[in-house]
Amino acid sequence: MAISRERVLEELARIAVPGGGTLVSRDLVRALNVESGVIRFVIEAEDAGAARALGPVEAEAQRLLSALPGVEKVQIVTTAPAAPRGAAPPQVAARSGGEAPPSLKIGRHPTPQAGPAPVSGVARILAIGSGKGGVGKSTLTSNLAVALARKGRRVGLLDADIYGPSQPRMLGLTGQRPTSDGQMIEPLHAHGVTVMSLGLMMKEGEAVVWRGPMLMGALQQMLNQVKWGELDVLLVDLPPGTGDVQLSLCQKAQVSGALIVSTPQDVALIDARRAIDMFDKLKTPVLGLVENMSTYICPNCGHEAHLFGHGGVAAEAQKLGLPFLGEIPLNLEVRLAGDEGTPVAAGDGPVAQAFARLADRLIAGGMA
Numbered sequence: 001m002a003i004s005r006e007r008v009l010e011e012l013a014r015i016a017v018p019g020g021g022t023l024v025s026r027d028l029v030r031a032l033n034v035e036s037g038v039i040r041f042v043i044e045a046e047d048a049g050a051a052r053a054l055g056p057v058e059a060e061a062q063r064l065l066s067a068l069p070g071v072e073k074v075q076i077v078t079t080a081p082a083a084p085r086g087a088a089p090p091q092v093a094a095r096s097g098g099e100a101p102p103s104l105k106i107g108r109h110p111t112p113q114a115g116p117a118p119v120s121g122v123a124r125i126l127a128i129g130s131g132k133g134g135v136g137k138s139t140l141t142s143n144l145a146v147a148l149a150r151k152g153r154r155v156g157l158l159d160a161d162i163y164g165p166s167q168p169r170m171l172g173l174t175g176q177r178p179t180s181d182g183q184m185i186e187p188l189h190a191h192g193v194t195v196m197s198l199g200l201m202m203k204e205g206e207a208v209v210w211r212g213p214m215l216m217g218a219l220q221q222m223l224n225q226v227k228w229g230e231l232d233v234l235l236v237d238l239p240p241g242t243g244d245v246q247l248s249l250c251q252k253a254q255v256s257g258a259l260i261v262s263t264p265q266d267v268a269l270i271d272a273r274r275a276i277d278m279f280d281k282l283k284t285p286v287l288g289l290v291e292n293m294s295t296y297i298c299p300n301c302g303h304e305a306h307l308f309g310h311g312g313v314a315a316e317a318q319k320l321g322l323p324f325l326g327e328i329p330l331n332l333e334v335r336l337a338g339d340e341g342t343p344v345a346a347g348d349g350p351v352a353q354a355f356a357r358l359a360d361r362l363i364a365g366g367m368a
């Protein structure tokens with residue numbers, strides 16, 4: 001059974017902190033998110049010294065929560081509030097040794113802006129969203145970017161999934177760092193796509209959790225301080241759900257539209273509906289739905305199975321009066337290729353063809 005938020009809080013309420021009290025009684029837990037066995041939260045200390053002293057507390061929380069039944073992953077970040085105005089700008093905290101991130105400070109407070117603004121040189125911005133995590137949104141984004149680039153489009157990919165940036169790995173950029181002259185960031189290039197990810201500004205596996213204004217500032221920097229060049233389309237890989245990043249993106253950038261990725265199961269579709277509602281409220285047009293992990297074709301016997309009930313997303317799109325843009329089969333190659341850093345869309349098999357068809361539809365519809 002999946003772990004509940006209440007159960008997590010119960011456990012955290014047992015963890016003592018230096019100076020007396022517990023993580024809960026001292027109100028140190030922020031942004032607690034419990035979803036599909038994954039627990040994420042921030043421990044917010046008063047200052048940098050207190051944050052250091054909380055190291056063993058973080059380790060204890062990690063140990064206790066990981067041992068609970070139904071928990072697959074625990075991501076905890078201990079932070080201290082940003083420095084007061086006029087002091088040095090806040091930095092992404094690098095938690096373990098190694099190469100330093102580029103000198104540009106990411107995660108500052110946002111600069112005032114009248115309304116959503118275009119990004120210089122970028123013709124269209126497409127947000128790729130999902131209601132639920134793990135439905136393959138990042139996989140779809142990297143593969144679609146590569147498929148569009150193969151069709152001759154000038155494509156950028158911004159990995160805004162700050163809670164689990166996976167594009168550097170999926171695109172084979174692990175270990176590479178963008179450079180900066182202190183003003184502008186030089187993005188990276190992979191498989192014909194111009195790429196920037198907050199994951200490239202920190203070490204792999206390092207979760208960064210920012211709250212509203214910091215997040216907005218970081219996104220603004222990603223949009224306006226990266227040398228994107230001339231692009232036909234910039235794909236933005238959003239975190240799952242309906243949170244601050246979605247809000248910030250739609251408030252700060254002129255987003256042409258959103259694509260919603262879902263698996264065909266009912267639970268995923270319920271969440272997808274929520275994501276659609278959110279984009280409606282943000283006045284960002286939903287351009288269509290894509291079904292991922294649609295059918296499974298056995299690599300040995302060719303038998304086609306519908307593990308998650310194929311067709312659910314197309315039916316949902318029809319019900320909502322939204323375009324259904326295509327379906328991507330469940331195929332082990334997709335995961336292996338992503339793990340190896342060469343998206344399957346860079347090859348020629350049936351899944352690459354499914355991505356190529358999706359790219360064709362977007363181009364034909366003037367969306368990319």
Ligand SMILES: Nc1ncnc2c1ncn2[C@@H]1O[C@H](COP(=O)(O)OP(=O)(O)OP(=O)(O)O)[C@@H](O)[C@H]1O
Pocket residue numbers: 130132133134135136137138139140161164166239240292293294328329330331332333334335336338339
């Ligand atoms: N069509 C597919 N066939 C097989 N495996 C897939 C497919 N799509 C995604 N996966 C695998 O499913 C897992 C989750 O995919 P991915 O990370 O893209 O999801 P996500 O929706 O972006 O998740 P999150 O929002 O939590 O980052 C990955 O291991 C990925 O390789």
